[in-house]
Amino acid sequence: MARQDAPTTARAATPGKPGRVKKQRKRKKNPQGEMTLVEHLQELRRRVVISLIAVVIGTIIGFIWYQNSPPGMMPLGEIIRRPYCNLPQELRADFTGDEKCRLLATGPFEMFMLRLKVGALAGLVLSSPVWLLQIWNFITPGLHKNEKRYTFSFVFFAVFLFVAGAILAYFILDQGLYVLMTMGSEVQVSALTGQSYYNFLLGLIIVFGVSFELPLIIIMLNIAGLLQYEHVRGKRRIICVGLFVFAAFMTPGQEPFSMVVLGASMCLLVEIAFQFCRFNDKRKNRERPDWMDVDDEEASGPVSASGPIGASGSIEPAAPVGASSAADLGPSSKIGVEPVSAPQPVSASKRPADEWRTASRYGGQFDDVL
DSSP states (O other): OOOSSOOSSEEEEETTEEEEEEEEOOOOOOTTOOOOHHHHHHHHHHHHHHHHHHHHHHHHHHHHHTTOOOTTSOOHHHHHHHHHHTSOGGGSOOSSSSOOOOOBOOSTTHHHHHHHHHHHHHHHHHTHHHHHHHHHHHHGGGSOHHHHHHHHHHHHHHHHHHHHHHHHHHHHHHHHHHHHHTTTTTTOOOOOBHHHHHHHHHHHHHHHHHHTTHHHHHHHHHHTTSOOHHHHTTOHHHHHHHHHHHHHHHSTTOOHHHHHHHHHHHHHHHHHHHHHHHHHHHHTTOOOOGGGGSOTTSOSSOOOOOOOOOOSSOOOOOOOOOOOOHHHHGGGGGGTOOOOOOOOOOOGGGSOHHHHHHHHHTTSOHHHHO
């Protein structure tokens, strides 16, 4: 007798070996892309592993590129050191006497760790297409067509704005570093270490890159319906002052040149975002209602006098309550229902004894007292 609960995997005999069987796994088809929680975790693990492998390979390339470059390109260390080497020679300390531009190292592992950090940053940038693609492939199966379009646009402009801010920070580092190094140059000579210089450079790049994401956040809030152009139309001056204050606190070194460039760039980008909000609001016909422009003390319209309060028609007198006739009672009269008679007045002789006692206590009845 055959078993009903036969396994789903088919077993076939291996040719030439009749005693052994070969398992053939039947792959389930999933046209809708539905996955269980375990399958989601396995997919996430696979995407993370691929991204980490790409970052490690990029870090190795960046570590080698730090000192050795392919033909026609500058070494990575030279590219990062260029803003410092563009300073006048009298502003840079020379410990070797050969008049070459070098940064100072104060620890035995400082040069190796600095090279590793720069290589890791370069590897993160070089491998960005791979890990961004992995993130995109993990998110998109659960999105609709319009959501995929918005997500792709958001990721593209986010990367573009961050790279634009980083490039701007690199080019203004020459002037900003010059302003900082000339303060008090009459009494001291600056000898920058590689760690302090690279921390300053990376901090400036991160601040500019992250700050350039602000207009994208404003646009996304407007598309989601949480921010309208009418909310910020008359507040441009306050917003610009706030952006300059933010730039003064966030720029490393707090030198004026970088602060002015960052504040002016953010004001320009925010104004572009406001114009997009204005165009998007007009396209969706989301105008401000008229009643929101009325003053608090102004009435919404003339108030007319109210009419007299009363009944809408004449009130007829109530009919006397009496016993119903046998014809009105219908079948219930046959059951023995007696008609209800009107209440009879109670005579004075039938009053309770307690009432007469109370009246006699005060010398008579209550009618005589009143």
